[in-house]
Amino acid sequence: MTKSILTLTLVVLAGTVQGQGSYETWHGPGPNDSRGPCPMLNTLSNHDFLPHDGRNFNLSTVKNALKNALNFSEDLGSFLHGQALATNPNGTTWGLDTLSTHNILEHDASLTRADNFWSNDAVTFNATVFNQTRSWWTADLIDLQMVANARLGRLLDSAKYNRDFSISDLATSFSAGEGAAYLMVFANNGNRSEGLSRKDLVTYLFENERLPLELGWNTPSPAITKEELLTNIHRVVNATVYKPELFE
Numbered sequence: 269m270t271k272s273i274l275t276l277t278l279v280v281l282a283g284t285v286q287g288q289g290s291y292e293t294w295h296g297p298g299p300n301d302s303r304g305p306c307p308m309l310n311t312l313s314n315h316d317f318l319p320h321d322g323r324n325f326n327l328s329t330v331k332n333a334l335k336n337a338l339n340f341s342e343d344l345g346s347f348l349h350g351q352a353l354a355t356n357p358n359g360t361t362w363g364l365d366t367l368s369t370h371n372i373l374e375h376d377a378s379l380t381r382a383d384n385f386w387s388n389d390a391v392t393f394n395a396t397v398f399n400q401t402r403s404w405w406t407a408d409l410i411d412l413q414m415v416a417n418a419r420l421g422r423l424l425d426s427a428k429y430n431r432d433f434s435i436s437d438l439a440t441s442f443s444a445g446e447g448a449a450y451l452m453v454f455a456n457n458g459n460r461s462e463g464l465s466r467k468d469l470v471t472y473l474f475e476n477e478r479l480p481l482e483l484g485w486n487t488p489s490p491a492i493t494k495e496e497l498l499t500n501i502h503r504v505v506n507a508t509v510y511k512p513e514l515f516e
């Protein structure tokens with residue numbers, strides 16, 4: 269009896285110290301926790317893969333979280349950490365709080381957030397914006413063209429209606445990266461070579477900021493590398509073609 273209590277205590281303590289998070293753990297943000305414009309990173313904090321308070325992430329925290337939750341390679345984890353540091357000039361850490369600064373990585377024409385012109389809230393999911401996005405996902409499986417169309421559709425909408433609209437080169441390629449990311453992480457049957465992602469999984473993530481395990485999602489395998497991300501970013505950019513009959 270005493271032994272089993274001791275074992276249990278040690279297991280609980282180990283979990284607390286490592287703070288590794290798990291697929292089973294999920295709790296939304298409390299009043300003092302920070303969340304940001306990235307639905308996936310918010311999700312990883314909700315699962316405790318990233319610190320639940322959403323602040324002060326360092327390189328090893330980020331690499332471990334992306335590896336343990338999503339099977340991202342070390343080189344991809346380091347690369348993304350490097351990009352995120354731009355939101356905390358002179359710092360060695362960043363957080364969901366620093367990511368929201370407008371026009372560094374956070375940009376207009378998001379898939380699920382209103383533009384800065386309409387609201388300076390880049391954190392809250394916006395159903396009207398998301399309805400626009402998903403109108404471009406015209407089948408249960410989202411293909412590369414639908415990813416590109418959804419991104420371009422949102423960009424054109426912002427250019428047309430938001431008189432403060434601007435987007436940097438960095439944010440432009442970052443937004444292609446966001447499309448590439450959901451295409452890869454939610455690949456149909458986990459098979460990334462087909463280039464199809466499950467709309468129900470992507471929608472679940474956006475709406476719940478929770479990994480869609482209950483819908484049958486599994487950890488990506490093999491590991492997602494920086495090279496694979498960059499290849500898919502190029503694919504999204506190359507598939508971005510303005511066709512008046514589609515967009516007007």
Ligand code: HEM
Pocket residue numbers: 305306307308309330338348349351352367368373374375376377378379380381390446447449450453
């Ligand atoms: C959006 C950062 C990892 C998917 C964003 C945004 C930032 C960001 C700043 C907001 C851009 C905007 O204004 O819309 C990061 C960083 C990451 C990371 C620094 C890693 C360290 C991921 C991963 C995924 C992902 C692993 C996988 C699915 C997305 C998507 C959006 C997004 C789909 C678009 C949301 C929207 O437009 O409403 N990310 N992200 N991100 N991120 Fe992440």
Ligand code: MG
Pocket residue numbers: 305374375376377378381382390
């Ligand atoms: Mg945005």
